[in-house]
Structure formats: structure tokens, C-alpha cells
Amino acid sequence: MPFRLCFGDGDLLRCRFAVSPRWETQEAVRTLQRPGRHGYHLPWLRAIRASAASLDLRPLWLLMPLRGHTPDFLGPPPIGPAASFDEEIAAIRAADPDAAREDIARSLVCTPGAYESPLGRAMLADPARAVRDLADLTEAAWRTLVEPHWPRLRALLEADLVFHSRRLAEGGLEALFTGLHPSLTWHDGTLTIDRPGTHVRELGGQGLVLMPSAFGWPEVVSGFDPPWQPTLVYPARGIGALWTAAGTRTPEALARLLGRGRADVLCALEAPEATTALAQRLGMAPSTVSAHLSALRDAGLLLSHRHGHRVLYERTPLGIALATGGTP
Structure with missing residues (x-):
């Protein structure tokens, strides 16, 4: 029998994302x-x-x-x-x-x-x-x-939060939960996890913590008995690029157009990322990366949004087209 997390009306208001x-x-x-x-x-x-x-x-x-x-x-x-x-x-x-x-x-x-x-x-x-x-x-x-x-790991996890927060805003809880992992299904106020064992928990107004994990990939973990708040740990998106060196696939034509540094920054932003983590991956000074990010944003190639105390950058459709050679 699978694991089931049963939501009441109050629980739907107390779902939150976290990084640990x-x-x-x-x-x-x-x-x-x-x-x-x-x-x-x-x-x-x-x-x-x-x-x-x-x-x-x-x-x-x-x-x-x-x-x-x-x-x-x-x-x-x-x-x-x-x-x-x-x-x-x-x-x-x-x-x-x-x-x-x-x-x-x-x-x-x-x-x-x-x-x-x-x-x-x-x-x-x-x-x-x-x-x-x-x-x-x-x-x-x-x-x-x-x-x-940690800067690289945190960037991956925060990019996942941005993606799923947007999915929640666009499609509601069903779109959010079913998009976290194939083993999850949402029906009639119950989140079901297809895994061995038997566990049914009424959330009882505590809500649910949703937490992406890089090292826990590809497993889904649910548990935490009272008094702990119920938590669902799921595999973060983009794990395949987590340890990949950035800036190795920048098209030469794009480098001639934008300059090598700005082109490398644009191509490295395959997922939303903050200045410090991106600088570490590219081997550049944070101040240099910050200047490139500002220029790319002003040119309409990037968007920025705040996540806690940090600012994350991601490519616009035009930025994606330039970086990948596709059509916006």
C-alpha cells in the first residue's frame, strides 16, 4: 500500500518550499x-x-x-x-x-x-x-x-524552487505535485506516493514542507513523525548539469557578437542562478559576472527576480534563442 498524505483546508494554506x-x-x-x-x-x-x-x-x-x-x-x-x-x-x-x-x-x-x-x-x-x-x-x-x-548546490536547488513556484501559480496544486516526481499523484485532497510500505498521515493543519534535494536524487522521501512538520523531499531538476563546467559550449558567432564573457554568462544560465554561484562555475570575479548580467538584462536577454536575500537571473525567450541557436 502506498504512502498517503491527507490534506485539510488549512493544510493547503501552509505548504511551503525550503532548502536545507x-x-x-x-x-x-x-x-x-x-x-x-x-x-x-x-x-x-x-x-x-x-x-x-x-x-x-x-x-x-x-x-x-x-x-x-x-x-x-x-x-x-x-x-x-x-x-x-x-x-x-x-x-x-x-x-x-x-x-x-x-x-x-x-x-x-x-x-x-x-x-x-x-x-x-x-x-x-x-x-x-x-x-x-x-x-x-x-x-x-x-x-x-x-x-x-554549496554555492553551486544552492543555485540548483533555488532554481528548482523558482520553476515549481511558477508551476504552482500557473496550474495549481495538482500541476505542482504531479510535476515533482512520477511517483506522486494528487486526487481529492490526498497526495499519494507510490513506494513500498504503508503510511497514512492526516496533516492536521501543519501543512507540508516541499524540499528539493541534489544528493537525494532520484529518490522521493516522505516522513517526519510528530512533532515534526510533514515534509516531502523530491529530486531537484537539472542534476545532469550540476557538476558540468560552464562556458564550454559557447558558439563562436555569439562570442563575436556579445563578447566572450557575456556570451559565456548567457550560455551558462541553463537554469536560474545567482551571481556568486555563476561566477564560481565560470571562474570569473563576481563583480565581472554582475556587470555582464546587468548588461544582458538591459538588452532584454535576461530576467531577474529576488529569492530571499538573493537575486536569480534566467534567460528570456530571446536569450534562449541566442544561446541555443533556436527560435524565440
Whole structure:
């Protein structure tokens, strides 16, 4: 029987999007242990190979069963739409040890032998220390594996939010939910997830957090038992271009027309992106990229819109035509 999330009238008003650096850190750690995910992130794996070897990730891996429960206190839903990693790790450090022990025990029983292992017994014997150690290890994983690449990851995730926010505005909830993933269907106030297991949850006025993920790709994850807000994590769009170097496919004719720098910026904007992330991908100074973006926008080739404290740029139909050689 599939998973079902049942909406009431109040829940429809409390659906929100979020991006979570803490979630991406958890899934980056999980990706290292899951060869099936490696093909999507080979350039990243090569970049972090040496630094990842310095981390002992076994305590986190022990709580990431192939099937079953990962402790909710290690990955609570984001505090807000633009929560920082520091805010999210503070929430983990503030976890109640008694509740964390129950959460850890529930996870350990999902992996044969984990409950009786030395690591598992140590966590259960001193849950307060387990919370501290797991938070420290999560922070170390963030600093080592994810933070150096966060501008690029954040740009991908925020571009996904822009796309799906527009889909919601144009087609309503049905268009939004069915466009997130093929396993999702929306009918008569119920969001159904086609996956093994049985789970029915009345949202009860809490609404639903919708969160794109790069490292969780291509899986859909739903859960978070009370008191956590119900959350649906879905694969972000554009994962194929996440680790691709930008500026390698700029047509020479376009470079002669616009100048190499502006042409590279225009061609690199395959999805909405902010100045800093684009500068990192192109190897340019942010000030230079900012000047190119302004010129392209003034020429009618780009649009800009604010997302939180950041401004995202995307191509207009004319910009798309120039960059791809198509017709606007």
C-alpha cells in the first residue's frame, strides 16, 4: 500500500518550499555509502576523495539503514525557507537526549547487528553524548564535503524552487505535485506516493514542507513523525548539469557578437542562478559576472527576480534563442 498524505483546508494554506544545507550534508554522507548514487556525482566524488578519507563517518552510516528509519532529530525539517547550516546544526545540538535515544533505537533495529554493535550500545548508553558527537560529525561533514560546493548546490536547488513556484501559480496544486516526481499523484485532497510500505498521515493543519534535494536524487522521501512538520523531499531538476563546467559550449558567432564573457554568462544560465554561484562555475570575479548580467538584462536577454536575500537571473525567450541557436 502506498504512502498517503491527507490534506485539510488549512493544510493547503501552509505548504511551503525550503532548502536545507543540513539535509544535503546528510545525503552527501549517505551518497558516499551508496554506489548506486555515485554516477550522478562523479566530479564531486573525485574532488572530495582525499578530504573524505579524514572523516570517520561510521556513526552516521550506522543510522542510515538501507530500508527503514533515519533519526528525525538528525534531520528535522528546515526552520525556514532560507535557514543556514549554523541554524540547522543548532537545532540538532538542542535535541532532547531521551527523545534522541528512542529515535536512535528505532533506527538501529533496521540494520541487522547494529543495535548490539559497540557503536550502537555506546549511543544508547549515553544519548546526550551521542547527540553531541553526531552533531559534531555532521558539522565536520558539512565543512569538508558540502560547504565548498554549496554555492553551486544552492543555485540548483533555488532554481528548482523558482520553476515549481511558477508551476504552482500557473496550474495549481495538482500541476505542482504531479510535476515533482512520477511517483506522486494528487486526487481529492490526498497526495499519494507510490513506494513500498504503508503510511497514512492526516496533516492536521501543519501543512507540508516541499524540499528539493541534489544528493537525494532520484529518490522521493516522505516522513517526519510528530512533532515534526510533514515534509516531502523530491529530486531537484537539472542534476545532469550540476557538476558540468560552464562556458564550454559557447558558439563562436555569439562570442563575436556579445563578447566572450557575456556570451559565456548567457550560455551558462541553463537554469536560474545567482551571481556568486555563476561566477564560481565560470571562474570569473563576481563583480565581472554582475556587470555582464546587468548588461544582458538591459538588452532584454535576461530576467531577474529576488529569492530571499538573493537575486536569480534566467534567460528570456530571446536569450534562449541566442544561446541555443533556436527560435524565440
